[in-house]
Amino acid sequence: MSVVTVQLGQCGNQIGYEVFDAICRDLHSTQGFCSKKENEVYQASCKEHFFNEDKSEVPVARALLIDMEPKVISQTLLKAAHSGRWKYGQHSHFCQKQGSGNNWAYGYNVHGPKHEESIMNLIQREVEEYDSLSGFSIIMSMAGGTGSGLGAFLTQNLRDAYPNSFIMNQVIWPYGTGEVIVQNYNSVLTLSHLYRSSDALLVHENDVVHKICAKLMNIKQISFRDVNQVIAHQLGSVFQPTYSSEDSFQYRRNPLGGFKDPALYTSWLQPSDAFCEWRTHRAFNKYEKSAALVSNSQFLLKPLDTIVGKAWNMFASKAYVHQYTKFGIEEEDFLDSFTVLEQVVASYCNL
């Protein structure tokens, strides 16, 4: 059961690196808080899940690195190789010379079609290595140009090429202020397109992670590296192998009584069906006990509503729209995207 991780753009590649690095470091750590046998079983399963074996015996991450300019990919490949513990495949990356300029339209309408064949071939070659493909995990930001625009284009293509595979997008929600000025436009366009092709969007908000770094981890001068490492830890926890060749996974319903309250769930879902739990015996990332909660709730309603509101406000004055129409995204496309997202907001509100 293997998942192909696709790292897109600066954000996707920086985070992807931290995910594999965290998993690899954890693999080799001795603080498993479990028996030796369990540790070995876990290690084998983890390796199989996330890495390929190659002749050199250095694990090769099951990942593809894609960016429209070379600086970040070079850095990422180098850092992985220097760690000595793992590396990326020699031919697992695709990059170009000039970035997308924070322009969703450029990522979607220019880079997308231009490099469609090369990128899909790259993915095809990787997929052929696996006995069974369970799906894709695409790490991308919403605010920029490559992760967002090319990410939306690629997700559509993957859906068409692999209709039976599970496609999950790890979407990084930008800080409320101070990353990219047109981030709200890029976000609205990305989300509305992803809705049509993706199976699940796992959202990571920079503002929330930043607070975790500040309040829970007490880091004084928070860098993007700190933020990315927290996100990597969350992703690593979510994707922990719970199934290995020897143990069947343990699956229990509602072990913690607290989640039984039906008021938490919508009327069309029985509490017993809504909550699923998977367990692994071995601890992850030096935490003796940890739990990762993935939920589909109204929690995201407010951030989504805020982004749509700000984007709409800007769109009403037509600011920056010429930058998008230059590359084929017209006002009607904006309106379509707004409509899709307003429907999503309304659906969540109605729960």
Place this chain on the structure above:
Amino acid sequence: MAQSVVVQVGQCGNQIGCCFWDLALREHAAVNKKGIYDDALKNFFRNVDTRGSDISKGRICSLKARAVLIDMEEGVVNEILQGPLKDVFDSKQLITNVSGSGNNWAVGYKLFGSQYRDQIVEKLRQTAEHCDCLQCFFLIHSMGGGTGSGLGTFILNVLEDEFPEVYRFVTSVFPSGEDDVITSPYNSVLAMKELNEHADCVLPIENESLFEIVSKINQMLNSGKPGITVKQQSLVTLNEGGIKKKLDEKPFDKMNNIVANLLLNLTSSSRFEGSLNMDLNEISMNLVPFPQLHYLVSSLTPLYTLADVNIPPRRLDQMFSDAFSKDYQLIQADPKHSLYLACALLVRGNVQISDIRRNIERLRSSLHFVSWNQEGWKTSLCSIPPVGHSHSLLALANNTCIKPTFMELKTRFMRLYKKKAHLHHYLQVDRMEDSCFTEAVSSLSSLIEKYNELDITKGLPKHEQVRLNIVI
């Protein structure tokens, strides 16, 4: 990695350009210890062997600037070719004449423009062919004279015609009120029309501001306070002799270095690595909400670093405050009391995202942003600081505070034009007509009007736009 080409036109353009190349080499030398021709160098420099052919990888053999030097007088370009930078340029990159443009935009644009068009296109093509991915042209010129202003803006047109996909960033030195060239308002307004229509982004610079920065530094150096020594390398005005030795240094050299530093900082994030990169095309994307409003006010800090270890390094937050102070701007304007359309912070060195966020939160309340862009901040983080500093900040603001500069220009223009003073010098040039003047001033007026419309919205109560109503 994409490449950029510098097109330096006229006396001012070439002097600034020369400072830029000197500083760029110094910056790369400080970072590139192994002497390998890397991607960062590739942006502005070619690596050539003894026969003049390009070497794409490996050790540095001989670096050549991706530049085209154009002047209708020989003086400045000749000096460059005899100075320490002579090996960085070759004769194929130059176009010179002897007669000069006589401080006349019409001579620069109409006469020399048509005369040299083919040569110009050829040199530009040659330079572009040496690039595997040309992203941006940097045009450096002054507005008040004849060559930089006239021929410079003619070349801007050529760049758009011949290379429509490549970004055009223009660094324009605007004349001050007491400019010794009487016809500088004519030249500037005629040039403005071209900038309005053909530039992607303009960074206006005023000599007055540069002069004040130089004075501030001199005051600092001569203050005689015991124990204060400045790290010489870190001076934003320093030049290691691109044109002349220190003894012959003119006041303009220091001022030109400030502008050169601006260009270096602008391109740092696309040359060097960082945790939040910003490419040149992102500058235009984020800072230009409407095509004509592409004039950016720049401020650069710090101006120098103190060498004395007993004096604690300036707090990081001070750097952010300084960037929003008029003392650090390269143009005379007051952004704090006008309306921001967008703002970009290009940070270099040992600064993290939490530092930037903290400072944005702190400064926001004292600044006015347009209603549809309340959080209009674009940031970038480049890991490599400038030489001699541990961190630096370049702030670019698209702000209506530039309107008075343009209104001033229009006033000075009208003062001359109403009396038809010196017009005959222009009209006697072939294909130069009175309509050129009326169209130019009309273009300027419409630009000023656009800023007016935005200014009116300042201080009005914000109202949320009515959202789409969805039926489920």
